Amino acid sequence: xxxxxxxxxxxxxxxxxxxxxxxxxxxxxxxxxxxxxxxxxxxxxxxxxxxxxxxxxxxxxxxxxxxxxxxxxxxxxxxxxxxxxxxxxxxxxxxxxxxxxxxxxxxxxxxxxxxxxxxxxxxxxxxxxxxxxxxxxxxxxxxxxxxxxxxxxxxxxxxxxxxxxxxxxxxxxxxxxxxxxxxxxxxxxxxxxxxxxxxxxxxxxxxxxxxxxxxxxxxxxxxxxxxxxxxxxxxxxxxxxxxxxxxxxxxxxxxxxxxxxxxxxxxxxxxxxxxxxxxxxxxxxxxxxxxxxxxxxxxxxxxxxxxxxxxxxxxxxxxxxxxxxxxxxxxxxxxxxxxxxxxxxxxxxxxxxxxxxxxxxxxxxxxxxxxxxxxxxxxxxxxxxxxxxxxxxxxxxxxxxxxxxxxxxx
Amino acid sequence: xxxxxxxxxxxxxxxxxxxxxxxxxxxxxxxxxxxxxxxxxxxxxxxxxxxxxxxxxxxxxxxxxxxxxxxxxxxxxxxxxxxxxxxxxxxxxxxxxxxxxxxxxxxxxxxxxxxxxxxxxxxxxxxxxxxxxxxxxxxxxxxxxxxxxxxxxxxxxxxxxxxxxxxxxxxxxxxxxxxxxxxxxxxxxxxxxxxxxxxxxxxxxxxxxxxxxxxxxxxxxxxxxxxxxxxxxxxxxxxxxxxxxxxxxxxxxxxxxxxxxxxxxxxxxxxxxxxxxxxxxxxxxxxxxxxxxxxxxxxxxxxxxxxxxxxxxxxxxxxxxxxxxxxxxxxxxxxxxxxxxxxxxxxxxxxxxxxxxxxxxxxxxxxxxxxxxxxxxxxxxxxxxxxxxxxxxxxxxxxxxxxxxxxxxx
Numbered sequence: 037x038x039x040x041x042x043x044x045x046x047x048x049x050x051x052x053x054x055x056x057x058x059x060x061x062x063x064x065x066x067x068x069x070x071x072x073x074x075x076x077x078x079x080x081x082x083x084x085x086x087x088x089x090x091x092x093x094x095x096x097x098x099x100x101x102x103x104x105x106x107x108x109x110x111x112x113x114x115x116x117x118x119x120x121x122x123x124x125x126x127x128x129x130x131x132x133x134x135x136x137x138x139x140x141x142x143x144x145x146x147x148x149x150x151x152x153x154x155x156x157x158x159x160x161x162x163x164x165x166x167x168x169x170x171x172x173x174x175x176x177x178x179x180x181x182x183x184x185x186x187x188x189x190x191x192x193x194x195x196x197x198x199x200x201x202x203x204x205x206x207x208x209x210x211x212x213x214x215x216x217x218x219x220x221x222x223x224x225x226x227x228x229x230x231x232x233x234x235x236x237x238x239x240x241x242x243x244x245x246x247x248x249x250x251x252x253x254x255x256x257x258x259x260x261x262x263x264x265x266x267x268x269x270x271x272x273x274x275x276x277x278x279x280x281x282x283x284x285x286x287x288x289x290x291x292x293x294x295x296x297x298x299x300x301x302x303x304x305x306x307x308x309x310x311x312x313x314x315x316x317x318x319x320x321x322x323x324x325x326x327x328x329x330x331x332x333x334x335x336x337x338x339x340x341x342x343x344x345x346x347x348x349x350x351x352x353x354x355x356x357x358x359x360x361x362x363x364x365x366x367x368x369x370x371x372x373x374x375x376x377x378x379x380x381x382x383x384x385x386x387x388x389x390x391x392x393x394x395x396x397x398x399x400x401x402x403x404x405x406x407x408x409x410x411x412x413x414x415x416x417x418x419x420x421x422x423x424x425x426x427x428x429x430x431x432x433x434x435x436x437x438x439x440x441x442x443x444x445x446x
Numbered sequence: 447x448x449x450x451x452x453x454x455x456x457x458x459x460x461x462x463x464x465x466x467x468x469x470x471x472x473x474x475x476x477x478x479x480x481x482x483x484x485x486x487x488x489x490x491x492x493x494x495x496x497x498x499x500x501x502x503x504x505x506x507x508x509x510x511x512x513x514x515x516x517x518x519x520x521x522x523x524x525x526x527x528x529x530x531x532x533x534x535x536x537x538x539x540x541x542x543x544x545x546x547x548x549x550x551x552x553x554x555x556x557x558x559x560x561x562x563x564x565x566x567x568x569x570x571x572x573x574x575x576x577x578x579x580x581x582x583x584x585x586x587x588x589x590x591x592x593x594x595x596x597x598x599x600x601x602x603x604x605x606x607x608x609x610x611x612x613x614x615x616x617x618x619x620x621x622x623x624x625x626x627x628x629x630x631x632x633x634x635x636x637x638x639x640x641x642x643x644x645x646x647x648x649x650x651x652x653x654x655x656x657x658x659x660x661x662x663x664x665x666x667x668x669x670x671x672x673x674x675x676x677x678x679x680x681x682x683x684x685x686x687x688x689x690x691x692x693x694x695x696x697x698x699x700x701x702x703x704x705x706x707x708x709x710x711x712x713x714x715x716x717x718x719x720x721x722x723x724x725x726x727x728x729x730x731x732x733x734x735x736x737x738x739x740x741x742x743x744x745x746x747x748x749x750x751x752x753x754x755x756x757x758x759x760x761x762x763x764x765x766x767x768x769x770x771x772x773x774x775x776x777x778x779x780x781x782x783x784x785x786x787x788x789x790x791x792x793x794x795x796x797x798x799x800x801x802x803x804x805x806x807x808x809x810x811x812x813x814x815x816x817x818x819x820x821x822x823x824x825x826x827x828x829x830x831x832x833x834x835x836x837x838x839x840x841x842x843x844x845x846x847x848x849x850x851x852x853x854x855x856x
Binding site for chain 2: 121122123163226227228229245247249257258259260261262263264265266268271273274276277278280281284288291294295296297298299300301302304306307308309310311312313314319321323390391392393415416417418419
C-alpha cells in the first residue's frame with residue numbers, strides 16, 4: 037500500500053507551482069523581488085507545505101527556508117529559490133523547490149525508502165541584494181558586515197531595513213551541520229534551447245560555468261550638443277559604442293565553443309538629449325567553464341581598451357568586479373541523474389554545463405552537488421514568457437525523485 | 447551729470463552675477479532646476495532689482511519675470527533665463543538677464559537716451575518641464591492642456607503641482623502686447639570655443655540652428671546572459687551600439703561644415719548585468735541651420751536603420767520627436783551689435799550661427815530679434831566648470847548696452 041504514497045503526483049506538482057505563480061503574478065509570470073510582499077508570502081506558503089509533509093520548517097535570519105526531517109538515516113538536501121527577477125518567469129526557482137518538496141513527501145513517508153530528503157529555499161539567488169546571499173550564508177560565507185552593506189539594486193533599500201520590515205531581523209541564520217547531508221541536488225529550467233531543440237527531457241549538469249564581470253569606464257568631456265564642433269568632441273558614449281562593437285567583432289576568434297559575453301547595462305553621464313556625455317560606463321560579463329579561455333579573453337578585452345585609450349579621444353579603464361571559478365558537479369550525482377533519466381525519461385538526457393549560476397555552485401564548495409535541467413520553451417528565461425511544457429515538468433519531477441532515491445540508497 | 451549714470455558699471459554687473467551664483471551654488475556653478483527653491487529665490491531677487499531700477503516687475507503664471515517701463519517712446523525687450531541645467535554653470539542664462547537689467551538701469555534713467563529697455567527672464571529655457579515654455583507662453587504658443595501634461599523630466603512631478611507649490615497657480619500668464627517692442631535682444635555665453643580660439647570678444651549671431659530629435663527603438667529578445675548561445679542571441683543593446691558607430695562613420699560625408707549630431711541618452715531594457723537586453727532606445731539629435739542638410743541626414747539615418755532591421759537580428763524604428771526650423775536673426779539687429787562691437791570691443795567680433803537653442807528663436811517668430819555671444823573658457827558649457835573671463839563679461843555688457851541704445855535711437 038506504500039506504493040500509492042511512493043509515487044510522484046504530477047498534478048500535485050503542477051498545482052503547487054501554479055499556487056506559487058498566483059502569489060505575485062505578472063502576466064503569465066511573476067514579480068517577486070527578494071523580501072517583497074509576494075516573496076515573503078511564498079516563503080510562508082512553503083513553510084506550511086513543509087510542515088504538512090512532516091518536516092520541521094523554519095525561515096532563518098536571511099530568508100532561507102529549511103525543512104528538516106527527524107527520519108533516521110542518510111539525508112539528502114534538495115531545493116532552489118522562490119524570489120524572481122523583476123517581472124520574470126514562474127519556474128525559475130520554484131521548480132526546484134517544489135520538486136524537492138515532492139521528493140520529501142514521496143520518499144520520507146515511504147517505509148521502504150532509505151533516509152530522507154530535506155528541503156531548502158535559498159534566499160536572493162537572483163541577486164537583488166548581493167550574490168547568492170542565502171546559500172553562501174548557509175555554507176558560512178557571509179559576514180554580518182556584508183549584510184550591513186547590502187542594498188537592493190533597484191530601490192537602494194538596505195538589507196537590514198528590508199529584514200526588519202519583513203520581521204526577520206535578529207533571527208539566527210541557519211548554518212550547515214557538517215556531515216548531515218550526503219549532498220545537494222537541485223533542479224532548474226535550462227534557460228536555453230539545447231534540450232528543446234534536441235527533443236530531450238533532462239539535462240545532466242556537468243559543471244556550472246564561472247562568471248567574470250567587468251566595469252568599463254569611459255572618460256571624455258561633457259559639453260553642449262549644439263555648440264561643440266564634431267572635430268573637438270570627446271564623446272564618452274560614442275567611445276563606449278565603438279568598444280562594444282569591437283569586442284563583438286574580435287571575441288569570436290579567441291572564445292571557446294560555449295563562451296558567452298554580454299553588455300547588460302550602459303549608462304551615459306549625464307544622459308540628457310542636448311549634452312555630449314562626458315562619462316559612460318558599461319557592465320560586461322564573460323562566462324565559460326574553462327579558466328584558460330577566460331584568461332585569454334580578459335587579455336584581449338584589456339588590450340582593446342588600452343588601444344582605444346591610446347587612440348583617444350576618450351580614455352577607457354577596465355576593472356574586474358567579479359571572478360567566478362567554475363563548479364564541477366559530483367560524478368556520482370551525474371550518474372544517479374543519468375540512471376533516473378533512463379528509468380523515467382526513456383534516456384532522453386544530455387550531459388551539459390550550466391551557463392547560468394545556481395546555488396548548487398555554492399553548496400558544491402562544502403558537499404557533493406548535482407543539478408538537473410528540464411527544457412525551456414524557446415530557450416526563454418528571465419522574462420515573464422518563460423515556460424516549460426507540463427509533461428516536461430512532470431517528467432522532471434519523476435527523474436529528480438528517482439535520483440534522490442538512488443543517491444539515498446547508494 | 448547724466449554721464450555717470452549713463453555708463454555701464456562693470457563691477458555692478460559682476461556683483462549681480464555673483465549674487466545669482468550664490469543662490470543655489472554648486473562648486474563654482476549652480477544647481478537651479480526650474481521651480482526649485484533657488485530658482486524661485488533668483489526670480490524674486492530679480493523682481494526686487496527691477497523695482498529698484500524703476501521698472502514694474504511681475505512674476506507671471508508660468509514663472510516668467512517681466513520688468514516693464516512707463517518711460518514714453520520706443521521700447522526694446524531684452525533678457526534670457528535664470529534656471530539652470532542640473533549641476534551646471536553660473537552664466538548660462540543669468541548673463542543675459544543681468545545685461546538686460548544693466549541696460550534698463552543705464553538707458554531708462556538717461557534723459558538723453560531715446561526710449562526704454564524692458565527686461566524678461568523666461569522660465570524653463572533649459573527644458574526641465576518642456577520646450578521653451580516661458581517664451582512660448584509669452585508669444586501665445588502654450589495651451590493650458592500643454593501645461594496640464596508637462597512633467598519634470600527628472601522627478602516626474604507635474605508642472606501644475608510645481609506651480610502650486612511655488613505659489614504661481616492661478617496667476618495670469620503675461621502675453622506680448624502687439625507693437626509694444628521694436629524687437630528682442632539677448633546676450634549669452636557662446637558655449638563653444640570659436641570666440642576664445644580666435645581671440646574675439648563678441649559673436650554676432652546670424653541664425654539659431656534648428657534641432658531635429660529622434661527616438662531610435664531597437665527590439666530584440668530578452669534572455670539569460672549565461673544560457674543563451676551567441677549564435678541565437680538578438681541583443682538589442684549591441685544592435686544599438688552598431689548603429690551608433692555606423693552613424694558616426696557615415697554622417698560626415700553628408701553633413702554640412704557646421705552640422706553636429708549627438709546620442710545623448712541610451713537605455714537598455716532591463717539593464718541588468720546577467721540579462722541580454724531585449725529592447726534598447728537612444729535619443730539622437732541633429733542640428734544645422736540648413737534644412738536641406740537636415741533632410742539629407744534624416745534620409746541617411748532612416749536608410750541605415752532600415753538596413754540594420756533588414757540584416758537583423760534586431761529591428762530598429764526611427765521616430766522624429768522634435769522638428770526645429772532655424773531662426774534668422776534680424777539684419778538690423780546684427781548691424782547694431784556689429785557697430786557696438788566696433789565702438790566698445792575694438793571690432794573683435796565674428797558673425798556666427800548659434801548651435802544652441804535660445805529664447806530669441808521663439809521671440810523671433812513675432813518680432814525682430816538679435817543675439818550676441820561672449821566667449822566661453824575652453825568652450826565648456828552645461829557643466830559646473832563653465833566660465834568666462836571677467837573682462838569679457840564686462841565688455842559684453844558694454845556692447846549689449848550700446849547696441850540697445852543704437853536700436854532704440856534708430
